[in-house]
Amino acid sequence: MALEMFRKKETLAMRKKLIGQSCRLFYSDDPVKxxxxxxxxxxxxxxxxxLDCISNVQHVGHCHPSITQAATTQMKLLNANSRFLHDxxxxxxxxxxxxxxxxxxxxxxxxxxxxxxxxxxRLAHQYTxxxxxxxxxxxxxxxxxxxxxxxxxxxQKLTGQKEWAPIPDTYxxxxxxxxxxxxxxxxxxxKDVIDKVHQKGRKVSAFFAESLPSVAGQILLPKGxxxxxxxxxxxxxxxxxxxxxxxxxxxxxxxFWAFQLQGDDFSPDIVTMGKPMGxxxxxxxxxxxxxxxxxxxxxxxxxxNTFGGNPVSCAIGLAVLDVIEKxxxxxxxxxxxxxxxxxxxxxxxxxxxxxxxxxxGLFVGLEMVTDKEQxxxxxxxxxxxxxxxxxxxxxxxxxxxxENIVKFKPPMCFSMEDADLVxxxxxxxxxxxxxxxxxQTGPLWLSW
Amino acid sequence: MALEMFRKKETLAMRKKLIGQSCRLFYSDDPVKxxxxxxxxxxxxxxxxxLDCISNVQHVGHCHPSITQAATTQMKLLNANSRFLHDxxxxxxxxxxxxxxxxxxxxxxxxxxxxxxxxxxRLAHQYTxxxxxxxxxxxxxxxxxxxxxxxxxxxQKLTGQKEWAPIPDTYxxxxxxxxxxxxxxxxxxxKDVIDKVHQKGRKVSAFFAESLPSVAGQILLPKGxxxxxxxxxxxxxxxxxxxxxxxxxxxxxxxFWAFQLQGDDFSPDIVTMGKPMGxxxxxxxxxxxxxxxxxxxxxxxxxxNTFGGNPVSCAIGLAVLDVIEKxxxxxxxxxxxxxxxxxxxxxxxxxxxxxxxxxxGLFVGLEMVTDKEQxxxxxxxxxxxxxxxxxxxxxxxxxxxxENIVKFKPPMCFSMEDADLVxxxxxxxxxxxxxxxxxQTGPLWLSW
Numbered sequence: 023m024a025l026e027m028f029r030k031k032e033t034l035a036m037r038k039k040l041i042g043q044s045c046r047l048f049y050s051d052d053p054v055k056x057x058x059x060x061x062x063x064x065x066x067x068x069x070x071x072x073l074d075c076i077s078n079v080q081h082v083g084h085c086h087p088s089i090t091q092a093a094t095t096q097m098k099l100l101n102a103n104s105r106f107l108h109d110x111x112x113x114x115x116x117x118x119x120x121x122x123x124x125x126x127x128x129x130x131x132x133x134x135x136x137x138x139x140x141x142x143x144r145l146a147h148q149y150t151x152x153x154x155x156x157x158x159x160x161x162x163x164x165x166x167x168x169x170x171x172x173x174x175x176x177x178q179k180l181t182g183q184k185e186w187a188p189i190p191d192t193y194x195x196x197x198x199x200x201x202x203x204x205x206x207x208x209x210x211x212x213k214d215v216i217d218k219v220h221q222k223g224r225k226v227s228a229f230f231a232e233s234l235p236s237v238a239g240q241i242l243l244p245k246g247x248x249x250x251x252x253x254x255x256x257x258x259x260x261x262x263x264x265x266x267x268x269x270x271x272x273x274x275x276x277x278f279w280a281f282q283l284q285g286d287d288f289s290p291d292i293v294t295m296g297k298p299m300g301x302x303x304x305x306x307x308x309x310x311x312x313x314x315x316x317x318x319x320x321x322x323x324x325x326x327n328t329f330g331g332n333p334v335s336c337a338i339g340l341a342v343l344d345v346i347e348k349x350x351x352x353x354x355x356x357x358x359x360x361x362x363x364x365x366x367x368x369x370x371x372x373x374x375x376x377x378x379x380x381x382x383g384l385f386v387g388l389e390m391v392t393d394k395e396q397x398x399x400x401x402x403x404x405x406x407x408x409x410x411x412x413x414x415x416x417x418x419x420x421x422x423x424x425e426n427i428v429k430f431k432p433p434m435c436f437s438m439e440d441a442d443l444v445x446x447x448x449x450x451x452x453x454x455x456x457x458x459x460x461x462q463t464g465p466l467w468l469s470w
Numbered sequence: 471m472a473l474e475m476f477r478k479k480e481t482l483a484m485r486k487k488l489i490g491q492s493c494r495l496f497y498s499d500d501p502v503k504x505x506x507x508x509x510x511x512x513x514x515x516x517x518x519x520x521l522d523c524i525s526n527v528q529h530v531g532h533c534h535p536s537i538t539q540a541a542t543t544q545m546k547l548l549n550a551n552s553r554f555l556h557d558x559x560x561x562x563x564x565x566x567x568x569x570x571x572x573x574x575x576x577x578x579x580x581x582x583x584x585x586x587x588x589x590x591x592r593l594a595h596q597y598t599x600x601x602x603x604x605x606x607x608x609x610x611x612x613x614x615x616x617x618x619x620x621x622x623x624x625x626q627k628l629t630g631q632k633e634w635a636p637i638p639d640t641y642x643x644x645x646x647x648x649x650x651x652x653x654x655x656x657x658x659x660x661k662d663v664i665d666k667v668h669q670k671g672r673k674v675s676a677f678f679a680e681s682l683p684s685v686a687g688q689i690l691l692p693k694g695x696x697x698x699x700x701x702x703x704x705x706x707x708x709x710x711x712x713x714x715x716x717x718x719x720x721x722x723x724x725x726f727w728a729f730q731l732q733g734d735d736f737s738p739d740i741v742t743m744g745k746p747m748g749x750x751x752x753x754x755x756x757x758x759x760x761x762x763x764x765x766x767x768x769x770x771x772x773x774x775n776t777f778g779g780n781p782v783s784c785a786i787g788l789a790v791l792d793v794i795e796k797x798x799x800x801x802x803x804x805x806x807x808x809x810x811x812x813x814x815x816x817x818x819x820x821x822x823x824x825x826x827x828x829x830x831g832l833f834v835g836l837e838m839v840t841d842k843e844q845x846x847x848x849x850x851x852x853x854x855x856x857x858x859x860x861x862x863x864x865x866x867x868x869x870x871x872x873e874n875i876v877k878f879k880p881p882m883c884f885s886m887e888d889a890d891l892v893x894x895x896x897x898x899x900x901x902x903x904x905x906x907x908x909x910q911t912g913p914l915w916l917s918w
């Protein structure tokens with residue numbers, strides 16, 4: 023099979039003509055054409071290899087042979103819908119249940135994180151009979167109509183919105199690392215929003231948040247925050263929805279789900295999962311309690327998702343779970359993520375433009391600032407790091423409201439050598455780009 | 471690979487415990503466990519073969535080797551997201567464009583018909599800056615929050631709704647086969663709804679309808695209806711959305727898209743496609759005009775769909791198009807669908823319980839009534855036909871607001887012999903089930 027059907031220039035011209043321009047390309051000034059991939063590496067049409075630091079979807083590595091094998095085997099046998107009984111869907115639900123708190127025992131399989139989040143909203147509304155949803159500042163939960171409503175990241179540009187609480191960011195938020203108890207303080211801001219909702223004569227259906235807010239800037243929720251928020255939300259008759267679409271399936275290393283970082287005493291009422299679940303295959307899921315599922319059934323409306331939970335999707339999902347275990351990818355995530363965090367933290371001591379380094383497992387952010395005291399976002403500098411790393415054949419991207427956080431969420435097979443390479447190259451870029459003779463701190467960094 | 475991991479009883483018990491009960495099983499009293507399939511045949515755990523008359527998703531046949539091959543080949547190479555340039559997405563868009571009117575030249579790839587319909591709503595709203603959506607009575611457009619709002623079929627049980635126009639059903643609707651111009655008469659009902667919307671001081675964003683309403687009972691829109699409706703809707707500043715999720719990709723035989731049955735002078739402004747598109751793989755699409763896509767881009771909000779348009783999905787989509795052509799499945803649909811329609815129409819002359827037989831290609835409905843004059847829906851009889859056909863290892867199901875229409879939308883490789891078998895069995899069932907000594911018409915049919 024030829025790897026290219028059209029020359030790159032032609033592909034780009036066709037893309038501009040045929041695909042909605044709202045669907046943006048990476049490196050839009052000079053997009054990359056990728057024709058094959060393996061593990062954590064992408065290859066362009068000239069055979070140039072890129073180190074992939076951002077494809078969290080291809081969780082166990084691009085084109086993992088075990089995943090291809092599982093898909094092929096099941097595609098040859100059967101891919102009917104879930105209205106017929108089949109073992110894969112129940113086996114897969116059973117395996118997922120084993121990773122979750124006991125109370126999260128009922129599953130709905132869908133095709134995307136957006137579909138999962140939309141269904142989570144429906145479940146919460148049906149169960150609580152309340153309407154209002156509280157989300158975090160700068161949140162993004164998907165591309166569907168219902169989710170734009172709850173995604174400040176996008177909806178600030180559009181009409182309509184829900185309530186949102188301040189992002190619990192201890193580097194840049196309203197309570198910082200010097201606060202004696204940021205978890206309590208941030209949780210209290212959610213309580214304030216609940217009070218505001220009640221003052222309007224309305225009621226809270228759900229608190230809806232990523233377990234590690236990613237678009238908001240690779241944020242780690244202070245430990246204890248979720249437990250406290252869940253307490254407030256449940257007191258108001260609402261439920262706690264943990265969006266694990268970006269963060270689940272062992273990315274954080276120490277735990278299978280990022281919400282588990284909050285401690286054993288915490289369990290959400292609904293968990294949504296997606297991106298890494300099928301290693302690229304469209305596969306997502308909502309897990310909830312028997313009580314919430316029961317309320318949804320009681321409305322008498324069937325929920326049928328044409329492709330959701332089909333035997334091929336579930337076979338792929340099962341294979342992903344197997345590979346995570348067999349290759350100890352959670353262990354790898356802890357080790358390599360820890361090493362990457364160490365290396366970037368060392369760079370922070372050398373390069374004042376690095377304001378903060380944070381992360382857990384292979385979910386890491388490097389926040390760039392032009393001024394360490396003011397923490398002024400170094401948006402242009404971050405964009406330049408992305409561009410310069412591309413010249414070194416390393417793919418990273420930025421996140422955060424000011425796009426000043428360089429993010430790392432690579433396939434989970436990312437290696438120590440990969441971590442060293444990217445840290446070395448960032449050190450090099452920050453060193454050579456420093457204006458000659460300049461001090462290491464101060465406004466000269468604005469020259470970026 | 472073992473075809474079964476659990477015994478059927480255990481699968482069923484796990485299913486009840488682990489999967490939301492809103493996700494219903496076929497034959498809920500005695501569900502079928504299917505472990506493999508090929509072409510138009512399903513095989514249960516005991517090797518019993520069922521003729522599949524309902525899986526319109528497995529369009530070119532269950533487990534078609536060309537589709538599996540295309541998926542496997544691409545899975546081994548690359549399955550990155552559409553932010554990288556790739557030939558498959560542009561080639562696939564180009565191939566789809568060739569099947570559509572020239573003006574439908576911009577594509578958005580998504581993962582399900584529901585995602586496609588949700589995006590169509592967003593496109594229509596953004597382009598028209600209007601809010602109201604007109605749908606047909608008994609319509610169903612998907613399971614997402616936004617789509618329940620526009621699906622009378624489900625939303626009648628829930629809160630909230632949009633405007634709907636009478637279903638243009640010339641057998642049971644307000645204008646019937648004896649009306650001199652049902653197309654015009656039904657189109658005028660849409661005009662009435664538009665007027666009603668305007669009287670409320672509101673504006674119409676879209677008329678949204680399946681090209682052949684299926685849940686509403688396998689309805690054929692009177693020819694000329696859509697052209698006239700489009701004229702009214704565009705005059706009101708709205709757009710015409712054709713939902714081809716169930717009906718596209720040659721199912722109607724004579725044309726690639728069911729909206730083309732309305733004539734060459736008709737083109738929708740937005741077309742959504744889904745179910746058959748990936749032969750079971752989660753793959754869907756929205757096609758629209760450059761103007762509408764341009765308005766969507768102009769809002770400045772990125773549309774990113776994680777899995778949409780990935781190289782594997784597009785490789786599968788391309789393979790489906792190839793098989794439709796190579797195996798002349800449209801020709802087969804016309805021939806076999808025509809034969810099935812003939813056979814069922816013959817049965818209609820023998821069995822007064824058959825009130826109407828209608829269809830085009832392999833989209834066929836057999837409407838059962840207890841009384842030919844009153845056209846009283848024979849809901850129980852239709853359910854009994856479904857159950858009895860199951861005993862003969864033939865899978866059909868019912869549709870329509872009274873679930874009295876036995877529907878046929880089999881894989882497109884359905885054969886003359888399959889059509890004969892199902893017609894023969896229906897004849898047999900209707901013959902042996904007739905109460906002894908009863909006349910062929912009249913209220914005794916109520917004894918079903």
